[in-house]
Amino acid sequence: MELYRLSLSLPAAYRCFPYRGQKVTKPALRSAFTDRLPPSVLRRLWFIWMSSLTQQFSIRYPSVLRSLLEDDSLLQADGFVNRDRLEAVLADRQLTRLNAHALLASAMTELFLRGLHSAGLNYQWR
Secondary structure, three states, X not given: OHHHHHHHHOOHHHHEEEXXXXXXXXXXXXXXXXXXXXHHHHOOOOOEHHHHHXXXXXXXXXXXXXXXXXXXXXXXHOOOOOHHXXXXXXXXXXXXXXXXXXXXXXHHHHHHHHHHHHOOOOOOOO
């Protein structure tokens, strides 16, 4: 029970730690108890850090991605986004998860281009 209370009292910065693209949970406790924890617990790494966040966002907020990348999208107007394929991906959780990085990169690019457009700066792809 004491170990449990100690783990809950750790500051947030010590509870979760990105390392080489993966999430290490409670690294300070793992180091402190190397002689008492089984090797499988000491080596346990969780999901890929960035992938998880992008996947979670993409699955939770498909309407945000849809609003950025559909009808009035600069990327769609320039032929980089296919509306039917986008809708097929956003309608299927597995496809959304698999394409999360591309979806977020496209959304960020769209926001960047809108910023250029609103500032009166022109861009050319070709």
